[in-house]
Amino acid sequence: MTSYTQEDDEHYRGEFGAGYEVGSFPKDFVYGPDDPDQDLTQIFAPDQKPKILLMGLRRSGKSSIQKVVFHKMTPNETLFLESTNKIESENISNSSFVQFKILDFPGQIDFFEPSFDSEKIFGGHGTLVFVIDAQDDYMEALTRLHQTVLRAHKVNPHLRFEVFIHKVDGLSDDTKIETQRDIHQRVNDELSDAGMEQIHLSFYLTSIYDHSIFEAFSKVVQKLIPQLPTLENLLNIFISNSGIEKAFLFDVLSKIYIATDSSPVDMQSYELCCEMIDVVIDISDIYGKADGMQVPFDKDSSSIIKLNNATVLYLREVSRYLALVCILREDNFDRQGLIDYNFLCFRNGIQEVFDVHTSQLQQLTHSTSPHLQTNGPTS
Ligand SMILES: Nc1nc2c(ncn2[C@@H]2O[C@H](COP(=O)(O)OP(=O)(O)OP(=O)(O)O)[C@@H](O)[C@H]2O)c(=O)[nH]1
Numbered sequence: 001m002t003s004y005t006q007e008d009d010e011h012y013r014g015e016f017g018a019g020y021e022v023g024s025f026p027k028d029f030v031y032g033p034d035d036p037d038q039d040l041t042q043i044f045a046p047d048q049k050p051k052i053l054l055m056g057l058r059r060s061g062k063s064s065i066q067k068v069v070f071h072k073m074t075p076n077e078t079l080f081l082e083s084t085n086k087i088e089s090e091n092i093s094n095s096s097f098v099q100f101k102i103l104d105f106p107g108q109i110d111f112f113e114p115s116f117d118s119e120k121i122f123g124g125h126g127t128l129v130f131v132i133d134a135q136d137d138y139m140e141a142l143t144r145l146h147q148t149v150l151r152a153h154k155v156n157p158h159l160r161f162e163v164f165i166h167k168v169d170g171l172s173d174d175t176k177i178e179t180q181r182d183i184h185q186r187v188n189d190e191l192s193d194a195g196m197e198q199i200h201l202s203f204y205l206t207s208i209y210d211h212s213i214f215e216a217f218s219k220v221v222q223k224l225i226p227q228l229p230t231l232e233n234l235l236n237i238f239i240s241n242s243g244i245e246k247a248f249l250f251d252v253l254s255k256i257y258i259a260t261d262s263s264p265v266d267m268q269s270y271e272l273c274c275e276m277i278d279v280v281i282d283i284s285d286i287y288g289k290a291d292g293m294q295v296p297f298d299k300d301s302s303s304i305i306k307l308n309n310a311t312v313l314y315l316r317e318v319s320r321y322l323a324l325v326c327i328l329r330e331d332n333f334d335r336q337g338l339i340d341y342n343f344l345c346f347r348n349g350i351q352e353v354f355d356v357h358t359s360q361l362q363q364l365t366h367s368t369s370p371h372l373q374t375n376g377p378t379s
């Protein structure tokens, strides 16, 4: 449903990375990478932002995940990605809720090398995402996962661990479940042999060829949002008073959802909502942009899509890069006025949460030294 077709592959082949422009957003719209020449001191300079560390063996798919989720790269293009040979850091700061740093590690990194500074790498608030290639023999990956988890936990007991059992597009449904069970079992056995049963790991079956990678990343990011319970609560109140079945609060740039109401998420609903965002952005990119307007999405963005199964998809803009996408029965959409009124209350609620968050951040910034980097080595 996105605007990308197979022929476009030819066009991008061989030159992506040098300003490719795929999917819904223009190229000046994607997150700019940090200065690639920055050294470790800068990459790991203490700041308020949580970080997500992408680790795993070579070719497990780390860079592909980052490019697909945050740069709109199509899965086929990742075939031409080169192996990462140094830690690549990128700031993701779309909305006030979605703010973190993502670090893509080379697969062959050696933790026991003296230059590997575990304190800097594993310290601070964040999550370690370990990617395992499920289409390959995963024994070596499990050994590496075990070493990584032990080492990281020793340095920082607050670090979270998430395991992506990746490339599952090549596996049958039965094999998927069996692989997940087997990996889960082996990892936990090894941890308990090492006397480390208190370390908790979450497992996800992922692939860049479907929405599973976005779903898994959504969950990883959600755990880094301290306001999550408040957002969920606001969504629960909103949907129960508006006759809505399911509502997702989306980061429109990456299409990860940063919150949803507490009813269970089914993959199809999530996919539908993702596709709605693509449609809205594409249409408004082509027909809706006023002169000088850079972003095909603003405070008046909204869209209604009626499906042939008496269901309505309703999208409303919440703030810059945040959209609410709701799924509801067509009958309940008769009372659109009520929904719109409730939506305004919901948006005000979000605004308040956001204001509190910003003022807290400002207080933090004022109370810490403006020259944060002087805390680290000065060379
Ligand atoms: N089938 C399948 N292939 C994938 C998936 N994700 C990544 N790949 C492929 O895996 C290969 C390696 O991907 P990379 O992203 O470069 O792997 P990496 O972990 O960053 O590798 P290093 O940088 O060397 O550590 C590429 O050819 C991708 O196309 C997936 O979900 N399914």
Ligand SMILES: [Mg+2]
Binding pocket: 062, 063, 064, 082, 083, 084, 104, 105, 106, 107
């Ligand atoms: Mg890589």
